[in-house]
Amino acid sequence: MKTISFACPKHKLMTMITAASLATGLVTGLLGQTAKAGAFPSSKCQSGYSQQGPRLCMTGYQTAASFQNAELYCQDKKGRLSDYNDWRYRYFRGDGELPQNGIWLGPRTADNKALYVNGQYSTPGNDFDGETDVVGPNSISRSYTCSHDDNR
Secondary structure, eight states, X not given: OOEEXXXXXXXXXXXXXXXXXXXXXXXXXXXXXXXXXXXXXXXXSOTTXXXXXXXXXXXXOEEEEOHHHHHHHHHHTTSEEOOHHHHHHHHHXXXXXXXXXXXXXXXXXXXXXXXXXXXXXXXXXXXXXXXXXXSSXXXXXXXXXXXXXXXX
C-alpha cells in the first residue's frame, strides 16, 4: 500500500493518505475523522447546523420572521439566508429534501424584492419562487433556513 505525505500549510499538520483511500475518495485525518475527498468534516458546521452534502451546512426550519429579521438571524448564526442554490445543492448532494412551501429564499434581489418558495415542485429547476416587497404592507413573516459552506 502506497502512502503519500503532504503538509497542510493552513494548519501546519502532516497528513498521511493511502493510495486506497484516494481510490475510494475517502480521506482520514489525524483525528480519525473520515470525510469524502473535497469535503469538509461535519464538525466544521457551525453550532445548530447539520451537514448537507460534502460542502454545505444548513439549519432546520426557523420560526417565522420578516425577511429582514431572517437575514439578521442567519448572520448572527455565522451563515446566510438559504437561497435557491443551497436548496438545489441539498437536493442533489445532501438528504434530497425539497424546501417547504412559503419559506424565505435569500438574498434580496437587485430591485429590493424578497423571494420565497411559491408552491411545491417535484424536481429542482422548476420556477418555484415568488417575490414580495422586503418592507411594507406585503412584508409578512415566513419560516426560513440558514446555510453556510466551508468558506464561512
